[in-house]
Amino acid sequence: MMAWLLPPPAMRRLLPDQRRRPAPWIVGLMTFVSLVVGAAGASVLGAVVELRDEAAGRWSLQVTGTSAEAARAEQLLRAASQVSAVERVPDKELRQTLRQWLGPAADTLDLPLPALADVTLRPGADGAALAARLERQVASARLTPYAAELKPLLATLGSLAILAIGLLVVLAIALAAAVTLAARATLDANRATLDVLHGIGATDRQLLGLVQRRIALDALMGSVAGALAAVVVVALALLPARGLLPGWQASAPLGLGELVLLVLLPLAQALLATLVARRALQHALAEVP
Incomplete structure (x- = not known):
């Protein structure tokens, strides 16, 4: 696996280094936004579950x-x-x-x-x-459940959680489209070198692997940088907000399952970018006569 990601220096020199490659910035930005949206959505969903559990079995008595x-x-x-x-x-x-x-x-x-x-x-x-x-x-006595009073709030929070999930889907689609353009741009920028390699007998599979390594490394670096930036934002902005509602002070804002999903999200973004780039490169190479 490491040999696939880190080819020998002689192979890496076949493609000239481009200091302003767009892939790391695209993947990093998408990963940052996805993690922030995912953390916010998970916090909201956790609030819905916690409030529903708190309201279960609790009623309010009013006597006028x-x-x-x-x-x-x-x-x-x-x-x-x-x-x-x-x-x-x-x-x-x-x-x-x-x-x-x-x-x-x-x-x-x-x-x-x-x-x-x-x-x-x-x-x-x-x-x-x-x-x-x-x-x-x-x-003159009325006994009403807390759940009925919290129903509008729970409905609003549930809608926000669904909105966060929808945004994650839209971000994934946007990432796929952006990486496709970045992969084609990388292929076009190195077209002369690839034509020479193709002329001396290199196969499409070898050329695909050469360009794909660069895209994969760019995606991995971008996802790590975006994840680190998102962790800072979440720590500074989202975690202190758990004290806004009573009873949240002693509870964790995110459960273990949500934390695992958020940790895996940058890796999923990098994998998605690599697979999409591979597909785009395959189509681009197939178009070359």
Whole structure:
């Protein structure tokens, strides 16, 4: 494998060195963008899974009636076998939240505040049946799942993850097209040398391998450089963002599976570039009479 990538100096001198070859820049740029998009998409997908897991089994109790009705609703929930915990939200926290919207007037206005509580159900509990039974017994009580409240957010995050996957596909197609042009440009730039080699008996396979080595090395160097640049950007921009949502501080922004896929992505980009270049060179050599 190393002999294929690093031919002897005598063979490397057959093609003059071009300091401004486009292939490394193209592959490096595509790898950089693909890794950044892939890391962002994996983080968003992880956020969707984490939020869905956090919301599973958690419900919100709202009682708009009297304090007696609120106490009655809490008592019924605490006595239910499907409920594992009921945590009342203090009125002080409700006032603080209201103050963020109304300012100091929230302390002076005599506004009726609903009674709120966080309810945690046991695994396998039928929350819908519990909510219906609670509403029949306490008319002013409503028990709603967190998943329903987070559904618009989860849908938006899911769309962003799908968009990231679509961008990766588009980038792969763009890389294939750009490398095809770069391979043909390399072949045209060295056409005189290749014609001489062809005239003294070199086969198309030998010429293909000679040009393909250069494209493969350019793709490998470009993918490594793009990956290193992407790692710096991800470390500086994406990793600190995990603290934007509560509960993310103690969790890893990317799982082991996502990290493995991101590590393999530069190698996949280099392999794709090499295979596409080989195909383009085969067609170009077949067109030569």
